[in-house]
Ligand code: SF4
């Protein structure tokens with residue numbers, strides 16, 4: 211067992227203009243998780259969020275009034291001569307997922323932008339109630355397929371904590387392996403999307419090819435390009451023997467070299483850098499005020515990463531350095547992502563070189579499951595992901611979650627105020643949003 | 651000095667030869683093929699019971715439901731079905747025993763279309779993995795422009811409506827608008843089990859049901875998600891173009 215990754219508060223820590231920032235709040239008000247960036251600790255308060263923290267929690271937990279659509283950013287309608295609202299989406303050029311952006315403008319500047327989610331609401335969390343943990347995991351993998359490793363790892367950790375199960379360290383290593391591969395894929399994908407928006411076509415093709423090679427490696431190790439089915443106990447298609455491990459290490463070395471070369475070329479490319487420099491600035495104050503997480507938070511000078519803040523193996527045994535950026539613009543977010551690609555290659559090298567013998571294929575021994583509630587968080591590619599699960603008799607009773615997309619929409623909307631339309635794609639892509647995980 | 655062209659040249663020629671040559675093993679991981687019972691004995695009852703989405707009957711496998719979760723692999727099935735698993739009818743996705751699915755008798759919707767097709771992608775409620783597999787068709791490994799398959803940002807320039815995800819209530823109207831905007835003749839392709847059967851989301855609140863309840867579907871591409879090679883197979887079927895038999 212590892213130490214609890216948060217301190218339980220004995221009084222409400224929420225007067226947070228100066229204090230800790232809300233990280234998750236249960237819909238029914240029974241608990242609130244805070245991050246205290248001053249001390250680097252997380253704080254759990256067994257009660258509802260109050261003050262400004264309650265606004266954030268309400269925004270994250272918002273449900274549509276009529277139907278399922280809901281704004282996921284702050285909305286303070288801007289009025290003025292010639293100001294009109296321009297709806298962009300839900301099927302829109304350049305954003306391959308369905309979602310809508312309501313832009314208030316008088317023609318060129320974005321006076322206000324309100325992301326509206328819910329078009330892809332598949333009712334996933336409500337449908338989990340009554341399912342077994344393994345059956346629920348199949349749906350959790352598909353909350354956001356390109357983030358499956360993070361979602362499944364957080365969900366399973368919450369279930370294990372709820373039921374008081376011990377997890378073999380080897381399972382945690384497999385989850386870390388999957389998460390770091392997926393982090394590389396997602397960050398590289400963000401860089402590819404920005405290269406595309408900047409019409410940097412040769413760079414796009416090369417970056418796109420690198421992302422494809424990561425998917426192929428995931429398929430070689432887990433039998434599935436998106437690792438679906440790969441993180442459950444005793445996964446049928448997991449192939450992590452010594453031969454596969456050595457092959458994976460060799461492939462990763464090659465991909466890491468390719469990435470270095472690509473990234474140098476991007477940084478030398480004016481068309482690439484110019485479009486994202488000073489675009490959609492989220493400064494430290496905005497990031498904290500609106501509860502931003504992940505590369506968005508780290509790009510504004512706040513060094514918080516769940517991998518370092520929670521004593522969870524294997525991260526406790528591995529070397530990980532956080533990138534330091536503080537300008538808060540799209541360029542900083544992309545630089546943070548690129549640095550994290552490097553860091554993940556390094557983490558994977560450490561993981562694979564210390565990996566002894568066979569991992570995986572273990573048949574789970576089923577310990578008696580105690581009923582209970584568990585909270586778990588992991589550092590997903592775009593930031594802190596929290597799951598809150600109640601399990602009784604091996605059956606899901608309730609699931610709450612707050613994804614990095616939820617946490618970062620407000621910062622995106624605030625940062626883009628005053629920008630021009632041509633900033634939109636660069637800004638949007640730099641956050642690594644997923645409407646799929648927002649909608650659930 | 652590194653340069654973009656130097657990078658590209660050192661990487662060499664990456665592009666797949668599919669469908670001129672059968673797909674390679676790297677292009678077809680296990681999940682690129684639907685599961686089939688080994689031998690001719692039909693699907694064991696234990697496998698039928700193990701399947702979380704009721705894709706299995708003693709008589710065979712419904713590829714349109716299978717989410718490739720691998721649970722039936724412990725009960726006598728293996729991912730040994732065809733890579734070219736797309737079909738022109740929903741019924742043709744249901745295999746009987748280890749025999750291949752019934753051949754589709756329907757004529758390809760764009761058979762008279764000449765060589766190229768333009769595809770408009772609509773996400774009606776996906777997990778995004780399907781979207782990203784469609785995007786992957788543009789990467790140098792697959793590069794579907796070599797096959798005359800182009801992606802367009804406007805439904806008015808499209809021949810094929812490629813639908814990913816499970817149709818939700820909120821996406822019904824935008825989907826119908828996109829369909830109306832595409833000039834005839836046009837084909838609707840349902841990619842992934844989400845639009846075919848609802849996949850893992852079937853029956854959830856807010857989910858409409860199969861795409862074929864909303865629009866006439868011309869080609870069904872099973873998989874969760876379909877791999878790029880599976881997508882190429884289905885898009886070529888929609889365009890009425892020849893594909894190889896079998897695969898590696
Ligand atoms: S792989 Fe899973 S979903 Fe597909 S038939 Fe087997 S048990 Fe059913």
Ligand code: SF4
Pocket residue numbers: 352355775776777778779780814815816841842843844845849850873874875876
């Ligand atoms: S078919 Fe599978 S991969 Fe595709 S959107 Fe649905 S759940 Fe995701």
